[in-house]
Amino acid sequence: MRLINGQLYIKILFFGTALAGKTTTLNWVYQNVIPNSMKKTSEIKSINTSFGQTMLFDFVPIKISDNINFRFFTATGQDYYAGTRKLLFQEVDGVFYVVDSQKAELEHNKEFVDEFYQHVNTYFKSLKDISVVVLFNKQDLEDIYKASFLKKELALDKFPSYETSAVTGKNLKLAFSRMIKICLRRVSSNQLYKTII
Ligand SMILES: Nc1nc2c(ncn2[C@@H]2O[C@H](COP(=O)(O)OP(=O)(O)OP(=O)(O)O)[C@@H](O)[C@H]2O)c(=O)[nH]1
Ligand SMILES: [Mg+2]
Known part of the structure; x- marks a missing residue:
């Protein structure tokens, strides 16, 4: 959370x-959930590979x-650019943890959970310092695990979570409002907020 010229900025990552659906989710939410009155730009800025x-x-x-103000970022999932994930994790207030629910991705997901905790330990005293909402994505596909299995297998059961699809938009409105609410609750008890009200 940052306070600049009387404006509070909350960072969500x-x-x-890779390919879990982070960019697709952000795009869906931006197009379908966020009211135009809250938008500061008409489009999302992206730095992509040629693919x-x-x-x-x-x-x-x-x-x-x-x-x-909320600022939304997606981190790349590609291992080649892993260093940028660590940089983006700095000063986050909230994390949408996007899980690719396809069965074939289970091991890959486990490695990522380890990396997630490394970043948390690098930048925060405690997991309680950030708000995490888990999206068990790609639930519209076949050959997927359900949230009840993945939560336990990936040790993500301590966070609020939703079964989502970034293609159909399933549960994304709910997940998004949950994140905003949790962050605003934290904001209201933060010293920085008290200086601007
Ligand atoms: N069927 C289905 N396809 C999805 C879903 N979410 C994403 N995809 C597809 O998966 C592919 C990768 O999605 P992205 O949103 O680019 O994934 P990402 O997590 O941003 O990937 P990186 O930027 O490489 O880390 C695209 O072809 C999406 O259309 C989903 O919920 N269901
Ligand atoms: Mg992406």
């Missing part, structure tokens, strides 16, 4: 394996009140 995957990040800001 989409984190998860269309995220190379560095996607970024879009929104303004939800006179002095509260």
Whole structure:
């Protein structure tokens, strides 16, 4: 959370394996959930590889009140650019942890959970310092695991979670409002917020 010229900025990162659906989820939410009145730009800024995957990040800001702004980033899932994930993790307030629910991705997902905890340990004293919402994505496909299995297998059962599809939009509105609510609750108890009200 940062306070600049009386404006509070809250940083939310989409984190998860390559092709899990981070960019598609952010795009769906931006098009279908966020009201136009909150949008500061008409489109999401992306730095992609020539194959269309995220190379560095996607970024879009929104303004939800006179002095509260959210900034959404997606991290690349590609291992070649893993260093940029660590950089993007700095100063996050919230993480949408995007899991590719396809059975074939289970081992890959386990490696990513380990990396997630490494970043948490690098930048935070405790997991309680960030808000995490888990999206068990690609639930529209066949040959997937359900959330009840993945939560336990990936040790992600301590966070609020949703079974989602970034293609149909299943549960994305709910997941998004949950994140905003959790972050705003934290904001209201933060010292920085007290200086702007
Ligand atoms: N069927 C289905 N396809 C999805 C879903 N989410 C994403 N995809 C597809 O999966 C592919 C990768 O999606 P992206 O959103 O680019 O994945 P990403 O997590 O941003 O990947 P990186 O940027 O490489 O880390 C695209 O072809 C999407 O259309 C989903 O919920 N269901
Ligand atoms: Mg992406």
